Amino acid sequence: MTTDPAAVAAAELPFARGLPVFGHAFGLARNPLALVARLAREHGGAARFRVLGRDLVAIDDPALARHVLQEKVDSFPRSFHYRQSRVILGDGLLTQEGAGWRRARRMMQPAFRSDPVRDVATATARCWDAVRDRWLACAARGEVVDARVEIQRLSLDGIMAALCGITPGVEDADRFGSMVRDALLEVRKLNNAVIRLPAWARPRQVATLARIRYALDAFLGPVVDARINAPEGRDILSALVRAKDEAGMAFSRSELLDQTKTLFGAGFETTATGLVWALCEVMDRPGLCDAIAEEARAADLEGEISGLALERISLARRVIEETLRLNPPVYTLGRDVLVDDVHEGRRIPRGSTLLISIWGMHRGPAWGADADRFDPDRWLPERNPPRHAYMPFAAGRHTCIGMYFAQVEMRVALALMCRDFRFAWAPGARRPGMRPQVTAAASGPVRVVISRR
Numbered sequence: 001m002t003t004d005p006a007a008v009a010a011a012e013l014p015f016a017r018g019l020p021v022f023g024h025a026f027g028l029a030r031n032p033l034a035l036v037a038r039l040a041r042e043h044g045g046a047a048r049f050r051v052l053g054r055d056l057v058a059i060d061d062p063a064l065a066r067h068v069l070q071e072k073v074d075s076f077p078r079s080f081h082y083r084q085s086r087v088i089l090g091d092g093l094l095t096q097e098g099a100g101w102r103r104a105r106r107m108m109q110p111a112f113r114s115d116p117v118r119d120v121a122t123a124t125a126r127c128w129d130a131v132r133d134r135w136l137a138c139a140a141r142g143e144v145v146d147a148r149v150e151i152q153r154l155s156l157d158g159i160m161a162a163l164c165g166i167t168p169g170v171e172d173a174d175r176f177g178s179m180v181r182d183a184l185l186e187v188r189k190l191n192n193a194v195i196r197l198p199a200w201a202r203p204r205q206v207a208t209l210a211r212i213r214y215a216l217d218a219f220l221g222p223v224v225d226a227r228i229n230a231p232e233g234r235d236i237l238s239a240l241v242r243a244k245d246e247a248g249m250a251f252s253r254s255e256l257l258d259q260t261k262t263l264f265g266a267g268f269e270t271t272a273t274g275l276v277w278a279l280c281e282v283m284d285r286p287g288l289c290d291a292i293a294e295e296a297r298a299a300d301l302e303g304e305i306s307g308l309a310l311e312r313i314s315l316a317r318r319v320i321e322e323t324l325r326l327n328p329p330v331y332t333l334g335r336d337v338l339v340d341d342v343h344e345g346r347r348i349p350r351g352s353t354l355l356i357s358i359w360g361m362h363r364g365p366a367w368g369a370d371a372d373r374f375d376p377d378r379w380l381p382e383r384n385p386p387r388h389a390y391m392p393f394a395a396g397r398h399t400c401i402g403m404y405f406a407q408v409e410m411r412v413a414l415a416l417m418c419r420d421f422r423f424a425w426a427p428g429a430r431r432p433g434m435r436p437q438v439t440a441a442a443s444g445p446v447r448v449v450i451s452r453r
């Protein structure tokens with residue numbers, strides 16, 4: 001029972017009643033994105049609800065979200081959803097808390113500042129050459145391609161080059177890509193299980209998780225070893241090998257392996273999903289691809305890419321920002337409530353789990369009457385967008401460490417794609433809906449005809 005007078009005086013958050021016993025279990029299993037966004041919206045920014053006896057709170061109020069993520073961060077650690085991915089990813093930034101997380105984040109942060117990350121632009125452009133050759137062949141054959149598959153390859157090549165300094169062959173990349181996807185899907189199954197069973201009661205799943213972990217370690221282990229033996233490169237893994245903590249200690253091999261897996265797990269599918277939606281937005285608007293292409297031709301996107309070239313592709317930047325507003329790959333953030341807390345006279349009950357709907361917040365009242373309209377010009381500096389209600393990369397202590405990395409990679413990739421090709425929906429194809437899996441990804445193939453400029 002709470003003794004804090006403010007908490008005693010505070011009002012309860014509205015309660016969204018569900019089915020007896022099950023509560024909102026079925027809605028959450030069917031479409032967590034839609035359920036959490038709807039409950040928060042219908043109840044003025046925050047609502048309590050129950051799922052099989054568990055207390056949850058749906059939130060889309062930007063002020064409350066910032067209170068949780070930024071102002072009172074120690075009272076709201078990340079929820080069990082993150083801890084469950086430890087069985088595959090090990091102890092990386094996504095699963096660590098407290099002193100371990102703080103030490104690792106401090107050691108890793110310099111590698112992700114905006115200057116070193118400019119190398120991501122160059123790495124992305126280099127990978128683009130191989131992808132362009134493949135797409136030229138598809139264009140010559142008039143082939144219909146699934147943009148999800150093609151963009152996943154591009155994104156994986158880019159992230160492998162920038163993170164580890166390697167350019168895998170198509171086969172290796174496909175094999176590794178499906179390993180990372182399998183890993184994320186298994187974690188999602190764990191997170192969405194209506195009843196959480198102990199490990200001994202689900203031997204088949206435990207074996208699958210162990211197999212995926214082994215495969216990932218077997219693939220990335222030699223990459224990590226190569227960087228430990230020769231850490232002079234400009235890639236991020238080399239920078240992590242060189243990093244030292246306050247006591248002058250470097251990361252051990254197993255720490256490097258876990259952090260590398262985590263960076264792939266957190267960075268690959270999110271970026272690919274964002275780029276797929278950006279392409280859909282572009283294809284839905286005649287003229288947008290040509291405008292991005294014109295800008296990309298005027299910027300110099302060959303060889304070492306400069307900061308100036310990145311600034312020049314500002315329409316591509318605005319398209320990406322707006323894409324991440326309407327289609328945020330990470331659609332919900334989970335946080336546990338350690339102690340009773342009060343925000344603007346509303347009580348946040350200890351023991352509950354908060355689900356912050358980024359998707360809902362990005363379409364909320366702060367965005368005005370046309371919140372659902374795709375308008376890249378919202379991001380012109382003179383339009384002064386409501387940034388307090390925009391957090392595709394979260395906010396506060398756990399803000400995505402790969403934020404600049406992803407922004408640069410996506411911006412350069414989109415500019416290059418539009419510079420060299422035109423894209424159209426294949427005959428009879430329509431834009432697929434959104435299926436919230438690990439990320440808010442397309443629910444089916446994105447069938448596209450590519451033509452050469």
Ligand code: HEM
Nearest residue numbers: 093266267270271274330333392393394398400401402406
């Ligand atoms: C469009 C692409 C991306 C999106 C939308 C995205 C989104 C996010 C969000 C929302 C979080 C916070 C999760 C939370 O605290 O609940 C996060 C954390 C994280 N992201 Fe990203 N991310 C993207 C790309 C990347 C990339 C490219 C990398 C690495 C190369 C990366 C690595 C990480 C890591 C390691 C964390 C944990 C940070 C910490 O807790 O210290 N992400 N990301």
